[in-house]
Each structure stands twice: as structure tokens, then as C-alpha cells.
Amino acid sequence: MRKVVLTGIREMELVDSAVPEIKNENEVKIKLSSIGVCGSDIHYYAEGKIGSQVVEYPFPVGHECSGVIEETGAGVTNVKVGDLVVVDPSVHCGECDQCLAGRPHTCRKNKFLGCPGQLDGCLSDYIVMPDFTCFPVNGKLNPVQAALIEPLSIGVYTVKLAQIKSTNSSVGIFGAGPIGLSVLMKLLADGITNIGMIEPLDYRLEKAKEVGAKYLINPDTENVENEIAKQEGLLLDVVFEASGEQEAITNAINILKPGGKLVLVGIPPDAQYIFDMDQMRRKELMVINVRRQNHCVEEAIEQVVSGKIDVEKMVTHTFTLEESSVAFDIVEGYKDGAIKAMIDL
Ligand SMILES: [Zn+2]
Numbered sequence: 001m002r003k004v005v006l007t008g009i010r011e012m013e014l015v016d017s018a019v020p021e022i023k024n025e026n027e028v029k030i031k032l033s034s035i036g037v038c039g040s041d042i043h044y045y046a047e048g049k050i051g052s053q054v055v056e057y058p059f060p061v062g063h064e065c066s067g068v069i070e071e072t073g074a075g076v077t078n079v080k081v082g083d084l085v086v087v088d089p090s091v092h093c094g095e096c097d098q099c100l101a102g103r104p105h106t107c108r109k110n111k112f113l114g115c116p117g118q119l120d121g122c123l124s125d126y127i128v129m130p131d132f133t134c135f136p137v138n139g140k141l142n143p144v145q146a147a148l149i150e151p152l153s154i155g156v157y158t159v160k161l162a163q164i165k166s167t168n169s170s171v172g173i174f175g176a177g178p179i180g181l182s183v184l185m186k187l188l189a190d191g192i193t194n195i196g197m198i199e200p201l202d203y204r205l206e207k208a209k210e211v212g213a214k215y216l217i218n219p220d221t222e223n224v225e226n227e228i229a230k231q232e233g234l235l236l237d238v239v240f241e242a243s244g245e246q247e248a249i250t251n252a253i254n255i256l257k258p259g260g261k262l263v264l265v266g267i268p269p270d271a272q273y274i275f276d277m278d279q280m281r282r283k284e285l286m287v288i289n290v291r292r293q294n295h296c297v298e299e300a301i302e303q304v305v306s307g308k309i310d311v312e313k314m315v316t317h318t319f320t321l322e323e324s325s326v327a328f329d330i331v332e333g334y335k336d337g338a339i340k341a342m343i344d345l
């Protein structure tokens with residue numbers, strides 16, 4: 001089968017590889033249909049690592065995918081051959097303290113698709129996964145929507161963790177990439193409309209407007225703090241940080257009202273931020289960290305099936321598996337209006 005592997009910094013190759021085989025009775029073999037290129041894949045492609053997670057070459061990346069069940073182990077009951085499935089890339093052990101506490105996403109032995117040292121990624125014709133990672137969506141979602149459930153589920157989980165009490169809440173989002181847009185889509189689906197999007201790329205601001213952001217701020221050309229004060233005299237109830245930028249953290253602390261919440265979902269390049277603790281303490285700000293998602297795949301599916309969220313709005317490009325390196329270059333370079341690139345098989 002065909003498989004795309006990273007072979008160096010900004011280098012990848014399409015290689016011929018053996019089709020993976022089912023080894024446990026709870027496993028399924030999936031023929032991939034659609035794969036999303038994620039910001040985290042780009043970190044591995046362009047930098048060879050995310051924090052302490054370092055790539056050893058050759059390594060296959062990719063974790064946002066949908067596919068059709070081609071074969072099932074003897075013990076599989078939740079899906080059958082021919083089903084189109086959403087694949088949750090996270091494989092938990094089911095036995096550790098975190099799993100038993102209902103936190104499989106922080107499982108001590110968690111293995112994630114396309115994560116170095118854990119599981120090979122899905123940029124290939126086939127993968128084998130445990131049945132519990134598969135959610136059948138026959139006749140409900142198309143393969144592209146199904147592949148986009150993974151990033152959307154992170155937006156769903158992020159909004160859930162924020163525990164926003166009132167639909168009148170004032171909200172800011174830093175970063176209009178796929179995760180910032182997923183957060184925006186879920187907030188709007190929940191009836192929260194007082195949302196400002198802060199993003200330096202004008203084409204991404206345009207997308208945020210199309211999706212439904214109330215107002216837009218470009219931090220390269222406008223003073224974020226002044227613009228927010230103009231919109232919301234009492235400042236913001238909740239800020240979602242989905243850019244990974246220090247400047248966003250600095251702004252966020254200044255534009256939150258006392259008792260406000262700062263929700264961190266972006267991945268900072270250097271793994272460290274500086275916080276103004278004087279402001280943080282005086283305002284008694286709450287900081288919430290987000291690790292991928294927990295039990296939000298079904299809700300994300302429901303949001304798309306019901307039509308509350310049009311997740312395909314974030315897709316700007318579609319490529320073949322052979323064109324994977326072009327897809328990665330475009331996404332990395334923010335070229336050609338790129339937000340979400342899909343690889344269709
Ligand atoms: Zn992702």
C-alpha cells in the first residue's frame with residue numbers, strides 16, 4: 001500500500017509499505033477515505049518535534065481521518081465491514097488511574113495516531129485501530145466531514161471546559177485557524193454570539209466573519225486592547241487562546257474582566273509563556289488548559305449531522321496522497337489562503 005513518511009525537516013516521501021494486519025480480536029482494518037492536515041503535523045514536518053516529542057525518521061504522520069471498515073477482528077461489535085467511520089486518533093489503556101477516572105485523553109499509556117514513538121500516522125491507504133476508536137456515520141456524514149470531526153471535537157471540548165453560563169457572555173478568540181474556527185462554530189451553535197476574533201491574517205479574519213464572528217481585530221494593524229475596550233466597556237468574560245503566541249497571552253490578560261476565564265488550547269512554539277501575575281491575581285483570572293478532547297466525538301458528530309455546524313467551511317484545499325508535500329508546504333506557509341487542507345484518497 002501507499003504510505004507517506006517524513007524523512008527529514010520539510011522532507012517527505014511516498015513509499016510502498018505492507019498493509020497492516022489485525023492482531024487482536026478487538027481491532028479493525030480501515031481503508032482511509034479522507035485525511036486532514038493538522039497544525040501539529042506541520043510542527044513535526046517543519047521542526048521535527050513538538051516540545052519533548054521528537055520524530056525519528058522515517059516517520060508517518062497524520063491523525064485526522066475517516067475511512068471505511070474493510071475487516072474486523074472476531075470480537076468487534078460496534079462497527080461492521082463497509083461502515084464509514086470517524087476515527088478518534090487516541091488509544092487509551094482502559095486500566096490506569098486516568099482511564100478509571102474518566103480521563104482517557106490523559107491516559108498514562110495513551111498512544112496517539114501519528115505521534116512519534118506511539119502509533120504510525122494515517123497518511124496511507126490502510127490503518128489498523130481498536131474498535132472503540134471508530135464511530136460509524138453511514139448516511140450521516142460525508143468522508144470529509146467525518147475526517148473533520150477530530151479538530152471539531154477539540155473545539156467542542158474546549159467550549160465545554162469553559163463552562164460559559166450565559167449566552168450574553170462576551171468572548172474573544174485569538175487565532176482563526178481550524179481550532180479557533182472550531183471553537184467559534186461551537187459557541188455559535190450554543191447561541192453565544194458576542195464574539196470577537198483576533199487574527200493577523202486578513203483572509204482568516206474573513207473566514208471568521210463568514211462563519212459568524214461579531215467583530216474582527218487584526219493585531220498587526222490595530223491595538224487589541226483599545227479595540228476590545230471600544231466593543232466591551234467592561235471587557236471580556238472568556239478568552240480562548242488558539243494561536244500559541246505570547247502576544248495573545250499578554251493581550252488576553254489585559255482584555256479579560258475580573259473573574260474572567262483564559263482558556264489555552266493553542267500550542268506555543270517554545271512551550272513557555274510569561275504571565276503578568278500582578279494582573280492575573282488582582283483580577284482573579286481562571287486559566288484552563290485543554291488537552292485534545294475527552295468524550296466529545298459523539299457531540300461533534302451530532303452538531304454536524306443536525307446542521308448546527310457546517311464544519312466543511314474551514315476546508316480551503318484538497319489534494320491527493322501523492323500531493324501530500326504540497327499540502328504540507330501550503331499549510332505551513334499560510335499560502336494561497338490556506339486554513340484546512342484535506343488529502344482525499
Ligand atoms: Zn489535529
Ligand SMILES: [Zn+2]
Nearest residue numbers: 093096099107
Ligand atoms: Zn489509561
